[in-house]
Amino acid sequence: MNAIPPPRVRRYRAIFLSDTHLGTKGCRTDFLADFLGSVRCEHLYLVGDILDGWRLRRSWYWDEGHDEVLRLLLSHAKAGTEIVYIPGNHDEMFRAWLPLNLEVAGIKLRKEATHQTVIGLKLLIMHGDEFDSVVRYAKFLALLGDGAYTAALVVNRWFNAARRRLGYPYWSLSAWAKRQVKGAVKAIDRFEAALAGEAQRRGYDGVVCGHIHHAQMRDIGGVLYVNDGDWVESCTALVEHEDGRLELLDWVAENQLSFFSSPTERARARPAPVT
Ligand SMILES: [Mn+2]
Numbered sequence: 001m002n003a004i005p006p007p008r009v010r011r012y013r014a015i016f017l018s019d020t021h022l023g024t025k026g027c028r029t030d031f032l033a034d035f036l037g038s039v040r041c042e043h044l045y046l047v048g049d050i051l052d053g054w055r056l057r058r059s060w061y062w063d064e065g066h067d068e069v070l071r072l073l074l075s076h077a078k079a080g081t082e083i084v085y086i087p088g089n090h091d092e093m094f095r096a097w098l099p100l101n102l103e104v105a106g107i108k109l110r111k112e113a114t115h116q117t118v119i120g121l122k123l124l125i126m127h128g129d130e131f132d133s134v135v136r137y138a139k140f141l142a143l144l145g146d147g148a149y150t151a152a153l154v155v156n157r158w159f160n161a162a163r164r165r166l167g168y169p170y171w172s173l174s175a176w177a178k179r180q181v182k183g184a185v186k187a188i189d190r191f192e193a194a195l196a197g198e199a200q201r202r203g204y205d206g207v208v209c210g211h212i213h214h215a216q217m218r219d220i221g222g223v224l225y226v227n228d229g230d231w232v233e234s235c236t237a238l239v240e241h242e243d244g245r246l247e248l249l250d251w252v253a254e255n256q257l258s259f260f261s262s263p264t265e266r267a268r269a270r271p272a273p274v275t
Contacts, residue, residue, distance in 0.1 A: 011040045013118055014240040018047035018127065018210025019230035021090060022066050026153035026232045027052075028259075029065030035237065035251050036072035043240075044081050045113060046073075047210045047228060048088025048127025077106030084113045088127035088211060114204075119244035121205045121224070124198070128209035128227075131194040153232065160260070170259045172233055188214055192227070196220035208238060217248050233259075 021027045077083050085107050087094040094109055102109040113125040156173040163171055191212055199207035206224030215229030215236040226246065229236030235252045252259065 008038050009040055010038060011242065012239040013041065013242050013244070014043040014045065014115060015039060015041045016045040016047055016115075016125065016208050016226075016228045016238040017231065017236075018088065018228050019049040019213055019232065020046075020069070021049055021052040021230070021232055022069060023052040023060055023062060024153065025061050025157065027066070027069075028231050028233075028235055029063075029069050031235045031251055031257055032231045033065060033068045033072055034255070034257075035235075036069065036076070039239075040079070041076075041081055041239075043115065044073075044076055044083045045115065045125050045208070046083065046085040046107075047125060047208060048086050048129070049090040049210060049230075050085065050088070051094075052090045053093070073107070074105055083107045084125070085109050086112055086125060086127055089129040089132075115208070115240075117240050117244045117246070118242070121244070121246075122203075123224070123226075124202060124204040124207045126195075126198075126207070126209055128191065128195055128211035131191060131198070164260050172259075175233075188212060192216065192218075192225050193220060196223040196225045199223050199225075215248055215250070217246065 020032060022029070073083070083106060085094070087098070087109070095111070097109055098111050100109075111126075115123045115125055117123065152173060156171075160170055163169070195207045195209050199205075200221065200223045204223070206226065208226045208228060210228055210230065212227065213230040213232065213234065214227055215234050216225065216227045217238070218225055224246075226238050226248070228238040228248070235250070235257075237249050237251065239247050239249055241247065251257070
């Protein structure tokens, strides 16, 4: 309808994002709304842990930032973007609905998906927690699997609020966990190899997943492994350009945003509405 997009709008063929953990205070809804309002795409894949456990937890958190993200997602669907929502382990309540093959407000609910890039690369899209068993001895990954993660994020926020007052730089919980927890690097390695192996076994050229909050794009034995990261700390997304080029976007680094700004400090001007 609106033929002339605002100058800030970026067009992609496909966007993949995961682990937004909406419904928790940890979600950077300010950055995510900024991102969703700045992009247009034909295909949008929500690769799990988008909504975080509303059925299971007492401390469901929702504010206007979360409203805004939801509104932008629905706007993209309304504007004609094909949206596929793949439930993860934090939004596994939707997995019970998978047999219904639901499409709600233009958003398709699927267990996994296949995306073919414009140059013919066949990608398997899945959240990835299905492979937790192969890395089950990793405490770092176990942490991501349950409520302890949300609790750790609360502590992280308080801790950083104090650091900010004392003039110290931002301290990243997940970066620390990855460094400190013995075997975390090996666990990430095993996770990546398991996902790439699954893609290869099923005849795909690559896999796009999330779950471990560790953005990555690399070749593993001739298979493309991509993890689109998260919107709690890393604020990353995978995009397919119109020419088929795949790129991991780091929204915070690229836009020089500060993790110190509270998600509730939403003074930033909103980009133009999705049309
Ligand atoms: Mn997960």
